[in-house]
Amino acid sequence: MSGVAVMRYREALNQALREELTRDERVFLMGEDIGVFNGAYKVTAGLLEEFGEARVRDTPISENTIVGMGVGAAMTGTRPVVELMTINFSLLAMDQIVNHAAHIRYMFGGQVAVPLVVRMPQGAGHQLGPTHSHSFEALYLHVPGLLVAVPSTPADAKGLLKSAIRDDNPVIFIEHEYLYGQRGDVPDPDDGEHLVRFGEAAVRREGEDVTIVGISRMALTAARAAETLADQHDVSAEVIDPRTLRPLDLDTILASVRKTNRCVIVEEGWPHGGVGANLAALIQEQAFDDLDAPIGRVTGADVPMPYSKPLEQIAFPHEPQVVDAALATLRDV
């Protein structure tokens, strides 16, 4: 393969930020410890040195206000990218995200846009306990006016972040703590801009027997489950990563379900009101006659995230549960 570099997810994000800062001088970054400290997860490493204090701004610990300043700056001609240290902290900024970023364009009759990106990592697995480990894409998916991205590969992380920065809408850009260290192929910038459009799902693996939709990190878990299903159960699973939840590429998911007649949705977040709950409703509304089995869901446990390692590990989905759920949709055939 020509024109591809292998890099980590965090490096791909860093490259996206660097390219967009270089391309458009209206773009700037702000967040807690993104500058001198190089970012809690090193996504912004080196950018302060390269672009200076005006455009890579360390902020005080004031989540609601830094997001709100991003809203105001976005309304008046700049393109802010705000980093929040974890998605749990974004709850402090819920007023600015929902009441303001998402609503301003609509409630002011379309006179302004809010081209703001709010980046944040989510996810369990690092024993960070009940205030640093959650998955909240469903909260943001709920809100009209927001776009929501959940990249699972380095290439998508880069391509979606660049698209997010260029988009005129507020984007909730959800990264994943586990994924930061994962490697993958990313197209070389010398071969042209690598942009991933919002609203285009990726079919990670083609299959005939069951569709597995994986969200955020769970797209990787779904892909591993599909391999096991093929190797050990002679089941051909199709794996879809929606990549963005708003807009949602339902067409690709429906086309797959119409082919396989079965579907399993995998997410790390809570079951009630989750991404899977919403997606299952959409699928049964649109493709009821094509379904041969109830839609399966594999979700995080319905608990605040526990600290203790074995408890934490059973509180979010792993490959075996996905395999079981897929087999359950095939059981009566």
Place this chain on the structure above:
Amino acid sequence: MATTSQRRERPGGVPAPLPAPDAAREWLATMQLIRRFEERAGELYAKAKIGGFLHLAIGEEATIVGAARALREHDYLISTYRSHGHAIARGTPPEAVMAELFGKQDGCSRGRGGSMHMFDLERRFMGGYGIVGGNLPIAAGFGLSAELLRTDDATLCMLGDGASNQGTFGETMNLAALWRLPVVFMVTNNQFGMGTALARHSAVTDLQRKGESFGVPGVRCDGMDVADTCGVVGDALRRAREERQPMLIEAVTYRFRGHSMADPEEYRTREQVAEWRRRDPIALWSARLIEEGVIDEAGVEELDRQAVAKVDEAVAFADASPFPAPESLYDDVYALGEQVRGWYSVDERGVEPHRGEHERAMAAHEIPAREVYDQHAAGPHSGAEARPADEAQDAGERAHDGERGG
């Protein structure tokens, strides 16, 4: 209890200098226009022409006009949920403000915002905001843009005394001072956060001092004196713009009407209201202008007649404006571009039951809930319309209740 002792005394008791005669008369005319506009809005609310909440700033006109006249054309003004006057003072036609109150297509927020969410980008009136304290970070963001884009635009951010207790107040003061942003924060201290008197909601009642520990110096103005307000705001804007020193202004004023139209005003006495009414900002300003020979009694009355006529025109315009078309329900949820694609960015199925596999084809030509729309577009008397939950009083009674209930 807040009293006149909180008024700002100018050094030596000297009144603020008068502006040029044309400007002095224009300030009076604009205060009168805002007063007449809001009086009429209150009446129309009682007649159910206006829905939702209606927060009137009657009594606070000097804080509005004094502040707006201290701004340059390219400066930003951002307000609270009590913002009809700010839009008008900034130059938004009263027609567009009234049409917004009526929920009409020609409203300054196209009928999406209502009383609390006026907006006029062209005049850099950057909106009324319904969340107390929610506008403060946004104002600092305007200042940040000015900094990054290297303009000399300053931002004036209005807030109420109640908002000085929100978390965003301290966070925003700190950031504005830390980053030396050209923003002036102006507390319209009307003595009450809704129905809670200043001394009952803020440990420090000297509000101009609440920014000091964050690096934002404070100053007080007489919010019943339009010239004093304009002078103090102008000085603060100059420091913000030229010295990059954010400032906090406390404008001491009083709201003559209730918090909203749903306010029985059990938290204050008629005597207190009457005492403050003796310092009605419009009466004070017209008396001074007459005394200084800038205008005579007849001139004041003529300006008032013109204000009433403008309000009549605004009401006629708002009445004639159509409701936003039902097809526009989903307009402007997103800024559409090539990155955003397809029907599922927004689920445009509306309030109709979700109908399964064929609805996608149907959605293209069906208007959601047409019957419901038609019923409500027919006018306020088309059905028994419930007021918001805290509207304890009967609207008709309030309309006859003079000074109360507004």
